[in-house]
Amino acid sequence: MRFSVLISIYCEENPEFLSQALLSIWDNQNIKPNQIVLVKDGPLTPDLNAEIGQWQNKLGDTLVSIQLAENVGLGAALNAGLEACEHELVARMDTDDVSMPERFEKQVRFMQAYPDVTASSAGLEEWSEDLNSRIGKRTLPVDPELLKIFAKKRSPLSHPLAMYRKSAVLAVGGYPPLRKSQDYALWSLLLVKGYKLANLPDVLLKMRTGDDFFVRRGAGFLKHELALLRFQKEIGFLNMREFLINCLLKSVLRLSPSFFKKFAYRNLR
Template sequence: MPFCCGGFLAILEYFKIYFWCLSMELLPFSVLLSVYFKESALYLDAAFESIWDNQSLKPDQIVLVKDGKLSSELDATISMWSEKLGPVLTVVELKENVGLATALNAGLDYCDYELVARMDTDDISLSERFYKQVSFMTHNRDVSVCGAIVEEWDERCLVRLSIRNLPSCHEGIMKFAKRRCPVSHPVVIFRKEAVISSGGYPVVYPEDYPLWIMMLSRGYKFYNVPEVLLRMRAGDEMLCRRGWGFFLGETKVFYLMWKLGFTGSFDFFCNVLTRGVVRLSPRFIKVLLYKFAR
């Protein structure tokens, strides 16, 4: 169960909005993805199935950024989906691998609609994801970023490992953001102009956390749908990625938070210390922390 100021009342309000939106004309939206050469063609195909074949509300546009040269298997999968989707799919080709932040900023320029849903090319969106998030954003024009609860699964999506619960309401998100990333990037939907006016994705890893901090500092309103709307492939590969380099990136984020006045000096040192323990621990300790401390 997600936690939030307001608790049950916040969830009740969400469902009231959801059923009210059944009779509304929903806003059009784009889906933004980026793929690079190390990714799996099978996972990419499954991701496309989840955002098109299996969705109750299909996107008006899908923007896929090819971040540098890809494998022949990935190119074949993209060609197959280009033929299937026709003008719905916009493929943006970058000559060199530039990293996720720069690739997403390039892709944003090609998104035709104000609402943009993020999706990673190895995750699975549940069938009602877009309907529920777009319904919420259509009704709540004051909200700029909307996330949801994510289930973390093993790499083959056979075993559920954990659930990442997050606060729903803006006040809870503001408080949570002082310690941890307050929305799950692969399941977020946002207003394009709000992201661009905040400077877009900063070229740092992780790229999403500092963007949310910049937006929260500028007064943009956030919300997390209190339901599971995405399955994320986690497992050993994700744990390996979140080591020394990830820790250095997070330290830069914590410094940004302190510099903006979002947190104080005590928060900064606590954040760096706790993150250092998590990111620099042996793998078996990381596994336990991710399992029991999410």
């Protein structure tokens, strides 16, 4: 089954990390994608453009670059890239993560075996930025029914290694217009519309999680989470009780000291 990989990049990202990410989804994969769509979300640095240029020379027409005039945010950038994806099956990838060699082989096989599943992901490992220290492991419910319950509190799929069917995502309007957590909003919308989501039990990605991860998810991040919760309530994914409980829990977590956030993230999930 043919598939596209969808990536977005903006000016603050690391050229070396980008190279490692592309190596992991091309050179080191058991099966290679038929197309890689790379959205440049606004003007990039010379170093990033040079790295992309090297990969363009290497991959030729397999790599499709889309230049956006200004930074529009991840969701809008991915919507632009999704239109350019030639294949029904689309795999997501972030520019600072590393996919395991068997990732696409297992995900494509899974989506072929379960045509009623619209979107899926898998387990991932969290690593330090230099990829020398393994910090933790993130697993998600595998069963679609358990996943729907889990989704009321946390994102049911890991976006950096999600794979979904393009037609279904376009049918619900693509990624919703939120600045953050667009993926969780999309999964919520798909569930409300009756689509089935699932996860593989395998660990298929290494995600960089530096110390500043917890700083970024502090009080400033709370406003984006509250916007997501309002969206989930508006589409009928959360009832009033669920909405209020989630608002309270998110507020307590985001306004707490960094040491508590680290503890909660690694032990209470």
